[in-house]
Amino acid sequence: TLEGPCLGPLFARFIMDLDQREKWDAQIANVYEAYPINDLDSANIAMQFGKYGDCSRLGIGYCQTKANLGIAPREQLTLCGIQDFPNGASIIWGTEMEDWHNHLLPEGPRFPRAKSHIFSTTLVPTSETTMDVEYVLQLESGGNLPTWLTTPVIVDSVKKLFVTARSCFQGEGSTLSDYLQEQKKKEEQFSNSLLITP
Numbered sequence: 001t002l003e004g005p006c007l008g009p010l011f012a013r014f015i016m017d018l019d020q021r022e023k024w025d026a027q028i029a030n031v032y033e034a035y036p037i038n039d040l041d042s043a044n045i046a047m048q049f050g051k052y053g054d055c056s057r058l059g060i061g062y063c064q065t066k067a068n069l070g071i072a073p074r075e076q077l078t079l080c081g082i083q084d085f086p087n088g089a090s091i092i093w094g095t096e097m098e099d100w101h102n103h104l105l106p107e108g109p110r111f112p113r114a115k116s117h118i119f120s121t122t123l124v125p126t127s128e129t130t131m132d133v134e135y136v137l138q139l140e141s142g143g144n145l146p147t148w149l150t151t152p153v154i155v156d157s158v159k160k161l162f163v164t165a166r167s168c169f170q171g172e173g174s175t176l177s178d179y180l181q182e183q184k185k186k187e188e189q190f191s192n193s194l195l196i197t198p
Contacts, residue, residue: 001126001130001131001132001133002130002131002132002133002162002165002166002169003129003130003166003169003170004129004130004131004168004169004170004171004176005128005129005131005169005176006088006089006090006123006124006125006131007090007123007169007179008056008082008084008089008090008091008092008123009056009057009082009090010168010169010175010176010179011090011092011121011123011133011165012057012082012092012121013175013179014161014164014165014168015031015092015121015161016031016032016033016061016080017031018030018031018032020164020175023164024157024160024161024163024164025157025160025161026066026157027065027066027068027153027157028063028064028065028066029064029065029066029073030062030063030064031061031062031063031064032061032062033059033060033061033080034059034060034061034062034077034104034106035059035060035104036057036058036059037058037059037060040055040056040057040058043055043058043081047083052083053083053084053085053089053090053091054083054084054085055081055082055083056082056083056084057080057081057082058079058080058081058082059079059080059081060077060078060079060080060097060104061076061077061078061080061094062075062076062077062078062105062106063075063076063078064076064111065114072111072112073111074111074112074113074114075105075110075111075112075113075114076096076113076114076115076116077096077097077101077102077104077105077113078094078095078096078097078116078119079094079095079096079097080092080093080094080119081093081094087124087125088124088125089122089123089124089125090122090123091120091121091122091123092120092121092122092123093119093120093121094116094119094120095116095117095118095119096113096115096116096117099113116137116138117138118136118137118138119136119137119138120134120135120136121133121134121135121136122134122136131169133162133165135158135161135162137154137158
């Protein structure tokens with residue numbers, strides 16, 4: 001359970017925004033949304049109009065880790081999205097793209113592919129000021145690394161994610177207030193841009 005407002009898009013920034021990710025993931029070298037999918041209406045049609053929530057963000061992301069203790073960097077190409085639900089819950093999800101999508105990788109040297117078979121973070125409000133968060137990751141590190149070596153690093157990283165998120169959602173620092181101000185500006189711009197005709 002985390003204290004604070006249940007804001008899926010803000011939590012997603014801790015995963016997909018490099019500045020936010022660096023706060024908890026010492027291994028991250030780069031992460032960004034390489035190919036945003038802006039036609040969310042088509043995505044929601046494909047997802048049967050709300051059966052799986054309302055898709056509020058969708059795209060293909062790129063992630064690269066740093067080399068560490070003689071282990072080469074890893075890279076990922078992941079289809080990711082955010083599903084929002086009427087009760088205020090959100091699911092942030094991702095799954096690894098197939099090797100035949102490698103042409104979507106950025107130019108430059110290639111690294112072993114780590115593969116997230118399943119990734120999801122589910123946020124469910126339990127009150128106006130608290131939420132339950134479930135983090136699920138089924139990861140293949142690539143390059144024949146033994147799980148006894150990679151699992152402790154992944155577990156430590158996830159713990160650091162929750163420590164960072166907890167302080168943000170409780171209002172420490174400016175991340176939460178900056179996000180809320182940004183959303184307020186967007187709402188004002190949207191309401192000011194509506195043209196109502198009879």
